[in-house]
Amino acid sequence: MRKIFVFLIAVFLCAPAGALSVINDTEAEKVLHKIITPVALAADIPENRLKIHIVNDDDFNAFVSGGEDVFIYTGLLTRIKNTNALQAVVAHELGHMIGGHMQQMSARMDAEMKRTMIIQALGIGLMVAGGNSSLGAGVLAGAGGIAQQSLLSFSRDEERVADDFAVDLLVRANVNPAGLIDVFEQMQNITGAAEAKINKNRTNHPLTAERIKNAGMKISQIKHNGKYKTYDDKEYELVRAKLIGYLYTERQILDKYPYRATDDAAIYARAIGNMRGGALTAARDATQDLIQRNKKNPYYYELLGDIEYQMGHYDDAVVAYERALKLDKNAPQIQTALALVLAERGKPGDNAQAIELCKTSLLAMPAPLTYWVLAKLYNDGREYWALAEFYNMNGDAKKATRFAKRAQQKLAKDSPEYIKAGDILEK
Ligand SMILES: [Zn+2]
Incomplete structure (x- = not known):
């Protein structure tokens, strides 16, 4: 127990600065997948291509990258009112994608972001790292607004277009578009005080009240019998x-x-x-x-x-x-x-x-x-390969290279782990 404890602290506290901290959890991923799939399908993203990432960051935020990766912040997940409102947020982000607002986010930047993703498991993953609340909290300290600063700065017009697309997508998914208004009202509660101080002409983001008005108008023009699918929250x-x-x-x-x-x-x-x-x-x-x-x-x-x-x-x-x-x-x-x-x-x-x-x-x-657990289990040279994968996923290229080399020294040249270690070395 003690050995694990020391080992994982070292790993997590050395996460590269500015890395995107992502949470893995089967329950959360499955539930979110179920909620978001109808909206993704409406945007022509096949269900098996949709990837949902839970970003450990307290911002009320979400974004879509690379066409099928949906990033949702814990700050949004813990605050958003209901399933319907969450679907509306994702529909808005997909609206940016459909509107072609993502060009500025180059493929290089996209790859860079994924490279610096630090993945943490809840539950036992945290426990072996901590076992006490103070460390648990420290380990889970999020990345702090990285995406908002570097990736998300849409113009007022783009936001309006994304809102319009969002309404269309939600209706196509047979989801009540009124969820979008719920989200705006929540945003207003969260950011209202800050917005009041901002000069309307100098901000890129349309003020929330304006968005409520626009989306309300768009919704009123929709032809739908009003019998949307309801979701159990x-x-x-x-x-x-x-x-x-x-x-x-x-x-x-x-x-x-x-x-x-x-x-x-x-x-x-x-x-x-x-x-x-x-x-x-x-x-x-x-x-x-x-x-x-x-x-x-x-x-x-x-x-x-x-x-x-x-x-x-x-x-x-x-x-x-x-x-x-x-x-x-x-x-x-x-x-x-x-x-x-x-x-x-x-x-x-x-x-x-x-x-x-x-x-x-x-x-x-x-x-x-999982790679780290595998490294504990193997005792025939493959543990070095597993450690190489572990460090590779944690963005530590130096250690990944070192363990991949050691794996190749120990393993037969035709073994799958030898070849996979080679893939890491090629990076
Ligand atoms: Zn937006």
Whole structure:
């Protein structure tokens, strides 16, 4: 445990300055994918090409890059009112793409951004890095407005065009375009005070009141029977609770979800907050309470596994993660979490099972933590390749090169890992 702890701190605190900090989490990714897919389809992005990235940054912001990568900030996800409003934000960003406003963002810049993406897993990924709330918060400190400064400066006209396209896309997706007005009203609450001080002629961004008026007019011209598809917000509320549980301080969590709130989302957020604060028994009791309410939610078992692991109950953690994986078979982060616990537990057969889990997880989604767990599991030279991949994903070219070279010294020239190490060296 101690070894992991020191290792990951070193890695995360050395993230390159200005890097885009991205969160991996199976639950959040799946729910967001479900919410955004209809809008993406309306913009002619095939479902299997759509990639959603959760940027760990407290700005109320989102953007689209490269035509199919949607970046949504945690500052937006934790504040946005409902599913419909989130769909409206993405529709607006896709509107910039359709409007051809992204030319200024060159392919080079696009590649640069992806190169400096630092990917962090919630749950166990954070726990092995921290295990205490103060470090957890430090590790998750976001990148701070990078995209807004360097990538997003659209003109007033472009914003209006994007809003118009957004209304069209939402209607085409059979989503109520009124969500756009909800978003503007929320923006007004957040930025209203600042806007009041800005000279209207000198700002590039159309003032929010003007946008509400424009979008309202556009919506009033739409011919639609008004029977839009409605979305249940419950899954999204759980995702928001999860993000708040992981990203906010204990005090902020209780502000949002005071003890008198007894809905599932409130219990979820407080349980995660308890876990981060080291109140493991309380966290476990709350999670078991959630499981009693809904035995079919895989992510409650994931959280239970995280807590049991922290308590040092490896057998119970394995049982919990296996339950989670039975309910959600395609859950790369949970597969990695189970692999990590198996690697720590070290019973006969654990190592082989853990390696298989890592391989499955990497096929679905390459993630630094998974490579790092693999590096713990291999002991035949392939651990150097896994470390090379790990550092490569973390943007540390120097260490990636060093481990890729060492892997090639140890491995047979026709082995897949030798070839993959070569790919890293070519970069
Ligand atoms: Zn815009």
